[in-house]
Amino acid sequence: SAINFLERLCLTWMFFFMMCVAERTYKQRFLFAKLFSHITSARKARKYEIPHFRLKKVENIKIWLSLRSYLKRRGPQRSVDVVVSSVFLLALSIAFICCAQVLKGHKTFLNAAYNWEFLIWEAALLLFLLRLASLGSETNKKYSSISILLTEQINLYLKMEKKPNKKEQLSLVNNVLKLSTKLLKELDTPFRLYGLTMNPLIYNITRVVILSAVSGVISDLLGFNIRV
Helix, strand or coil: HHHHHHHHHHHHHHHHHHHHHHHHHHHHHCCCCCCCHHHCCCHHHHHHHHCCCCCHHHHHHHHHHHHHHHHHCCCCCCCHHHHHHHHHHHHHHHHHHHHHHHHHHCCCHCCCCCHHHHHHHHHHHHHHHHHHHHHHHHHHHHHHHHHHHHHHHHHHHHHHHHHHHHHHHHHHHHHHHHHHHHHHHHHCCCCCCEEEEHHHHHHHHHHHHHHHHHHHHHHHHHHHCCCC
């Protein structure tokens, strides 16, 4: 029993250590995204002591897009995504097992000690995933903020009225901004759950399996069929 307890304790520590490393990486990504969103604002750039430039030239837009691409690829990517996907699969598996146990006999579900252990693990994993989902969602909002490009387009229109002799040059910059806005919208991947990059297979399993299991549990508890 002591050896079994020590093995489970070591495995649990290693697993949660990897999750803490993944959370630290997500925090770094959020910090980079936050500072990147302040580059085009003179006041915020001065506050955080970072470089500042406006998107009023094609060269500046090119630098802005290149910097955005570089920051999104900075740091470990695949290893962290593997950890997050593993945590999500483990939480999904535990939820499926709990749903199956409830369908088998919901009145005796809490009588077994291993079911309590499953519930504790599920709660811990869900809290971790919610934390990562919050950080990932905020990071995506910073990088996919179309309001920055729209603000720059408004500034260009105002500058066209003040300087009609530079209208052709400013119109070119405005067209590049419009194309950049469309590009950012196209880059959003469909396999995301609140900022967490998901494998397409995991995404489809989540939609089909877990929703079916939850539907069965709700139908069993309420006494009539419900399709989720």
